Structures are given as C-alpha cells and as structure tokens.
Amino acid sequence: MANPYQPAPVKILAVQRETYDTTTYTMAFTDPDRQAAYRFAPGQFNMLTVFGLGEAPISISSDAEDRASFQHTIRHVGRVTNAIQRMGVGDTLWVRGPYGNGWPLAQMEGRNVLVVAGGIGLAPLRPVIYYLLNHPEKFNRAEILYGARTPADMLFSNQLLQWQTEKVKVRLTVDQVPNGDAWAHRVGVVTTLFQEMDSQPANTLVVTCGPEIMMRFVVKGLMERGFEASQIYVSLERRMNCGISKCGKCQLGPKYVCRDGPVFAFAELTLLPEPVLV
Amino acid sequence: MAVAKVSERWAAMSLVPKEEVGLLVDGLARHYQVIGPKQKGKAFVLEKLASGQELRLDYQTSILPPRKALIRPRETMFSFHDNQVETVQDAGPQVLFGLHPCDVHALTLLDQVFSLEYEDPYYAARRQQTYVVALNCTTVGENCFCYLMGTGPTLRDGYDLLLTDLGNEYLVEVGSDAGEELLRHLSLRPAPRVRVVEKEKRLDQVRRQFRQQMEVTEMREVLAGSYNHPAWRELAKDCLGCGNCTMVCPTCFCFQVKDQLELDLNHGQRVREWDSCLLWDYSLVALGHNFRPQLETRLKQRLYHKLYYYEDQIGTPGCVGCGRCVTNCPAGIHPLEVVARLKGE
Ligand SMILES: Cc1cc2nc3c(=O)[nH]c(=O)nc-3n(C[C@H](O)[C@H](O)[C@H](O)COP(=O)(O)OP(=O)(O)OC[C@H]3O[C@@H](n4cnc5c(N)ncnc54)[C@H](O)[C@@H]3O)c2cc1C
Ligand code: SF4
Ligand code: SF4
Ligand code: FES
Numbered sequence: 001m002a003n004p005y006q007p008a009p010v011k012i013l014a015v016q017r018e019t020y021d022t023t024t025y026t027m028a029f030t031d032p033d034r035q036a037a038y039r040f041a042p043g044q045f046n047m048l049t050v051f052g053l054g055e056a057p058i059s060i061s062s063d064a065e066d067r068a069s070f071q072h073t074i075r076h077v078g079r080v081t082n083a084i085q086r087m088g089v090g091d092t093l094w095v096r097g098p099y100g101n102g103w104p105l106a107q108m109e110g111r112n113v114l115v116v117a118g119g120i121g122l123a124p125l126r127p128v129i130y131y132l133l134n135h136p137e138k139f140n141r142a143e144i145l146y147g148a149r150t151p152a153d154m155l156f157s158n159q160l161l162q163w164q165t166e167k168v169k170v171r172l173t174v175d176q177v178p179n180g181d182a183w184a185h186r187v188g189v190v191t192t193l194f195q196e197m198d199s200q201p202a203n204t205l206v207v208t209c210g211p212e213i214m215m216r217f218v219v220k221g222l223m224e225r226g227f228e229a230s231q232i233y234v235s236l237e238r239r240m241n242c243g244i245s246k247c248g249k250c251q252l253g254p255k256y257v258c259r260d261g262p263v264f265a266f267a268e269l270t271l272l273p274e275p276v277l278v
Numbered sequence: 279m280a281v282a283k284v285s286e287r288w289a290a291m292s293l294v295p296k297e298e299v300g301l302l303v304d305g306l307a308r309h310y311q312v313i314g315p316k317q318k319g320k321a322f323v324l325e326k327l328a329s330g331q332e333l334r335l336d337y338q339t340s341i342l343p344p345r346k347a348l349i350r351p352r353e354t355m356f357s358f359h360d361n362q363v364e365t366v367q368d369a370g371p372q373v374l375f376g377l378h379p380c381d382v383h384a385l386t387l388l389d390q391v392f393s394l395e396y397e398d399p400y401y402a403a404r405r406q407q408t409y410v411v412a413l414n415c416t417t418v419g420e421n422c423f424c425y426l427m428g429t430g431p432t433l434r435d436g437y438d439l440l441l442t443d444l445g446n447e448y449l450v451e452v453g454s455d456a457g458e459e460l461l462r463h464l465s466l467r468p469a470p471r472v473r474v475v476e477k478e479k480r481l482d483q484v485r486r487q488f489r490q491q492m493e494v495t496e497m498r499e500v501l502a503g504s505y506n507h508p509a510w511r512e513l514a515k516d517c518l519g520c521g522n523c524t525m526v527c528p529t530c531f532c533f534q535v536k537d538q539l540e541l542d543l544n545h546g547q548r549v550r551e552w553d554s555c556l557l558w559d560y561s562l563v564a565l566g567h568n569f570r571p572q573l574e575t576r577l578k579q580r581l582y583h584k585l586y587y588y589e590d591q592i593g594t595p596g597c598v599g600c601g602r603c604v605t606n607c608p609a610g611i612h613p614l615e616v617v618a619r620l621k622g623e
Contacts, residue, residue: 052539244396248532254590
C-alpha cells in the first residue's frame with residue numbers, strides 16, 4: 001500500500017535569494033518518472049520534509065506549465081525553514097504533494113482579475129500571475145497590488161514590473177522606506193493602493209493572500225468599496241501536520257483547510273460559526 | 279473490513295454460560311491478540327488480556343477508548359536513515375472483546391475519518407485485521423447518554439459477534455462471516471426462542487432508564503445560534519484546558535507529528551501522538567501566531583466539532599454519548615448541560 005505520509009526525494013537545482021529572510025528554490029524529484037507525472041494547480045502546496053526537524057506546508061510558487069521542475073519561495077522563520085536556508089544546489093529535500101484546492105482560474109474567464117498580495121503572500125499567487133501572462137485570452141483585465149514592509153522585503157523584485165502588459169497593471173507599495181533606500185512607488189499599507197486602482201466591483205474576481213491581519217483589512221476595504229463576499233477569494237494559513245485531512249489540526253468549522261482550502265471564497269467563510277478574517 | 283450486514287443464515291443465536299465466556303477469550307487468543315476490559319485499581323482499562331480470567335464484562339466504561347488499538351497514543355510512522363525511508367507497520371490480527379455499543383459506533387465514525395479522500399495506511403492495516411465482539415449494555419452508567427445520541431444502549435450493526443447478558447448466560451449473535459469464523463472452533467448451545475425474547479425484554483428495561491432530555495437535531499439548532507452566547511465565557515472560566523476530555527473521547531482523532539533523531543544524527547523516526555484542540559499550542563503556527571489563543575475559542579472548537587461540525591463532515595454527530603469526558607473533567611463540564619445552558623435552561 002502506498003503511504004501518503006511518506007515523502008519522496010527532490011534535488012535542489014537552483015537557489016535564488018529574494019530578500020534577507022526569503023529564498024526561492026528550484027527543485028525536481030530525483031525519480032524522473034515521478035517528476036514527469038507531477039502536476040499542480042496554482043494555489044496548491046507541498047509538504048516539505050527535513051528529516052529530524054519535521055515537515056512544513058509550503059505553496060508552490062512557479063509556473064504550473066513548467067514540467068521540468070517546480071519552485072518554492074520560503075521565508076526562513078523556524079526549525080524546518082531555517083534548515084532549508086542552509087541547503088544549496090545539489091542537496092536533497094523530501095517532498096509530498098500537491099495538496100489543497102487552488103485558485104478559481106476557470107472563473108476568471110471573461111472577467112477582470114484583482115490580485116492583492118502582502119509579503120510572502122505573493123508566493124502562492126505567482127502561479128496565478130504566470131497563468132494570466134500565459135493566457136491573456138482567459139480573462140479581461142488584471143491588476144496586481146503588492147505590498148511589503150520595506151523595499152528590501154519585496155519578493156521577485158526583478159520580475160514585478162516586467163509582469164505589466166497591455167492587460168496587466170502592477171502597483172506596488174511599502175509600509176516604510178528606511179533612510180537612503182530608493183523607492184519610486186507608493187508608501188503605505190497595501191489597502192492604500194485601493195485609492196488609485198482601476199478595478200471596480202463589476203465583473204471582477206479578487207484573489208488575495210498575505211498575513212491574516214492584512215487579508216482582514218483587504219476584505220473589509222473591498223467590501224466598503226462595493227465588492228461582494230462571493231467575489232473575494234482568500235488563501236488561509238493554518239497549523240498543518242498532515243496535509244491530507246487526517247491530523248485535524250487545520251479544521252475550520254466542518255472544513256479542512258488542507259483539503260477544502262487553502263483557497264476559500266470569503267462568502268463561504270462568513271457562514272462558519274467561528275469568525276474568520278473579521 | 280471485518281464488518282458486514284446481518285443476513286438470514288446468521289439468524290441462529292447461541293448461548294454461552296457466564297463462567298465459560300473466559301474460555302471463549304482463551305480460544306480466540308490462540309489466533310488473535312484479544313483486547314478487552316480488565317480491572318486496574320478501581321477503574322477498567324481496555325488492554326491485551328493475558329487470559330480469559332482477566333476479562334471483566336461487568337465494566338461500565340474503560341478509561342481510554344478503543345481507538346487506541348487502531349491509532350496509538352504515540353506511534354512511529356516511519357524511520358529514516360542515510361537517505362532511506364521505511365514505513366513502520368505493526369498491524370496484526372486482533373479481537374476487541376466486550377466493546378459497548380457507543381464505542382462500536384465510534385469506530386464506525388473513525389473508519390470514515392481515516393479513509394475519506396486519503397486512506398490512513400496505519401489505521402487501515404490495523405482495522406482490516408480487527409474483529410469486534412460487542413456487548414449490549416444491560417446497566418446504565420452515571421454519565422451515559424448514548425440513547426439520546428442514537429448510539430446505544432443496544433447495537434444493530436458494526437459487530438462481528440454481539441453478546442447480551444441474560445443473567446446466568448450470554449446470548450451470542452453473529453454479525454458477519456468473520457464472526458461466524460470466530461465461533462467455528464467452539465461448540466455453543468443454540469438459543470431457544472424464549473431466551474431471545476428475554477433479550478428484548480431486558481434491553482427494553484435498560485432503555486427505560488434513560489431520560490430523554492433533548493433531541494440531537496435540537497442540539498444542532500441551539501449551537502447554530504450560540505457561538506457568541508455569554509455562557510461560553512463562564513464555561514471557559516471553569517475549564518482548565520487540560521485536554522482530558524479529548525484524550526478519553528472515542529471519536530477524537532487529532533494528532534501531531536514530530537521527528538526524533540538518534541544521537542548519530544543519521545537515524546531517526548517520524549512519530550505521531552494524539553493531540554487536543556483544548557491545548558494552547560494546537561493552532562499555533564510559525565512566528566508565534568496562534569489562531570485560537572483564548573481557551574474560550576478552544577472549548578468551543580471541541581464542543582462544536584463533536585455536536586455540530588462532525589455531522590457536516592461525515593453525516594453523524596461526533597459524540598456517541600459514552601460519558602467519558604464528563605467522568606474525566608475536573609470542572610464537570612457535560613456536553614448536554616452546555617447545550618442546555620446555551621438554550622437558556
Ligand atoms: C497552505 C500553506 C502554505 C504556505 N506557504 C508558504 C510559502 O509559500 N512560503 C513560506 O515561507 N511559508 C509558507 N507557509 C507557512 C509555513 O508553513 C511556515 O512558515 C512553516 O511551517 C514554518 O515551519 P518551521 O518549522 O520553519 O517553523 P517553526 O516555528 O519551527 O514551526 C512551525 C510550527 O510547527 C510547530 N513546531 C515546531 N517544532 C515542533 C515540534 N518539534 N513538535 C511539534 N510542533 C512543532 C511550531 O509550534 C509552529 O506552530 C504556508 C503555510 C500554509 C498552511
Ligand atoms: S464528547 Fe464525551 S460523551 Fe461524547 S463521545 Fe466524546 S467522551 Fe463520549
Ligand atoms: S478538533 Fe478537538 S474535539 Fe475534534 S477531534 Fe480534534 S481534539 Fe477532538
Ligand atoms: S493538515 Fe492535517 S487535517 Fe489538514
């Protein structure tokens with residue numbers, strides 16, 4: 001019997017430092033058949049193991065159409081993620097997945113898309129952005145709002161402005177600019193970008209991810225501007241010890257965030273007895 | 279799975295004298311590990327029976343629920359060394375002897391929890407080799423409310439064999455092919471019709487000992503509108519957040535996963551342990567963020583899961599009314615009394 005808890009080895013193929021505490025790793029399963037068969041949907045995550053330290057759920061941050069490898073963008077904050085920081089090209093990690101549901105790409109057809117990301121929250125949204133760039137015919141217009149603490153905290157900084165096309169607008173902001181840093185964009189929390197964005201409630205789908213507190217203000221700000229709870233999709237973080245709806249840790253009402261999420265329409269969450277993002 | 283529907287050819291029932299039921303255990307122990315109720319101090323535990331003489335079918339409830347025979351309080355999932363991973367399995371044929379109806383119901387709930395979408399290979403391997411010899415309840419414990427939850431005091435399915443205490447002997451009913459197999463080497467006396475009638479009479483008496491305080495559907499309705507009820511704050515003041523209630527609960531399934539490394543830093547194991555939503559670090563994530571920092575929200579998680587969410591997850595309430603959480607709660611928190619308080623009684 002195949003054991004769904006048992007991870008398989010992957011080799012790190014490339015390492016790209018994003019910020020002082022965040023790194024993007026390109027990796028592939030060492031078994032070429034496994035890599036060839038591996039598919040994921042934007043918004044899904046893997047469980048990453050460093051043996052002896054444990055396992056961590058990490059979103060896949062690469063283009064879902066790239067079949068030769070996949071990427072994780074990892075903020076080094078604890079046991080597992082700090083151990084990964086000490087790894088380099090050629091080192092072995094253990095991975096199982098993909099898990100979770102992913103973003104509602106099919107619903108983007110013929111509609112406008114508003115992407116709102118904060119900090120590390122851009123990582124699970126990058127596969128959506130690749131999808132929009134690969135398939136301009138699959139949506140109407142798109143706008144990306146991204147906020148980070150300081151200019152040095154911006155992920156994918158050499159890509160951000162290149163994502164702009166005729167159909168895709170990118171707007172950036174930082175909470176603060178330390179003395180001496182060059183910064184040509186907005187200063188303020190990500191919701192300050194709502195004042196200048198083109199996106200209107202009509203025919204728009206919102207996808208957002210970031211710290212819990214940020215998503216709370218994003219949802220509130222958008223609803224004040226006339227967006228409906230059913231138009232807004234959020235990706236939630238929860239404690240996860242299995243990723244496959246067994247350990248119970250990620251339960252939210254009757255839902256398992258690892259299986260029924262991590263992406264939820266905000267309207268779904270408002271039906272739960274336990275308050276989420278309010 | 280060992281469980282099957284009762285069919286015509288098993289309609290035959292047999293009798294075993296009380297003093298011989300230990301021999302039944304000894305007979306089974308030749309082929310299976312037999313886990314049943316035995317006395318430990320003043321309480322009863324479900325543990326491996328060294329012989330039929332240890333069996334105590336007069337027990338009311340065991341301290342830990344039978345799920346410990348299917349997912350252990352602490353167990354190794356796999357071992358790793360030198361870039362090799364090996365799944366660790368310890369499943370073997372076992373008989374759970376003398377389980378009460380509420381506990382058998384709990385197993386059928388866990389069967390779903392551990393197989394929906396992804397099958398848990400450790401649970402599944404043990405469950406496939408697990409046979410259930412159930413025991414209808416002929417006495418009612420102080421904290422039992424199975425009748426209200428529809429899980430007792432008698433059992434309709436989910437067993438391989440079912441015993442009913444008729445005074446000086448047990449009536450034995452067969453519930454599956456596996457159950458018939460369990461009896462194959464034993465020569466039991468067929469039960470005359472009058473003894474079967476006696477069974478129904480006794481069980482009716484037991485049912486009449488329960489007070490029907492509330493309907494299950496009503497509990498759901500009450501909870502649906504009570505998340506912000508002020509009584510929760512009062513309850514949270516009484517609750518110690520110890521997690522006893524979830525440890526003893528037969529339908530709780532949460533676990534946490536840990537790695538342990540040998541001193542050579544090369545060999546290690548991934549282990550899992552029962553966890554509890556009552557504990558402070560249950561919903562803790564990196565950088566110290568906690569999704570349920572207040573005991574009040576953790577207490578609500580437990581009771582809403584048992585009496586509300588579980589039903590949405592698998593179609594049956596997650597409480598089987600075994601009363602263990604009540605018995606083991608230092609603050610005396612009782613699920614039914616909580617609902618009654620929310621209802622304003
Ligand atoms: C769906 C999802 C997607 C995510 N995507 C990303 C992403 O793309 N990039 C990213 O950087 N982060 C992501 N995260 C967050 C990431 O999972 C955490 O930062 C990561 O788990 C931290 O693990 P750690 O071991 O480094 O940190 P730690 O703080 O050491 O551990 C994290 C949690 O595990 C517990 N823990 C630690 N050690 C033990 C132990 N020995 N026994 C029991 N519990 C222990 C801690 O209490 C804490 O709750 C995502 C989270 C989720 C749920
Ligand atoms: S909640 Fe209490 S009474 Fe209900 S099944 Fe669990 S331990 Fe038994
Ligand atoms: S969430 Fe709480 S009540 Fe529900 S199974 Fe887990 S520990 Fe038990
Ligand atoms: S992570 Fe284990 S149930 Fe969701």
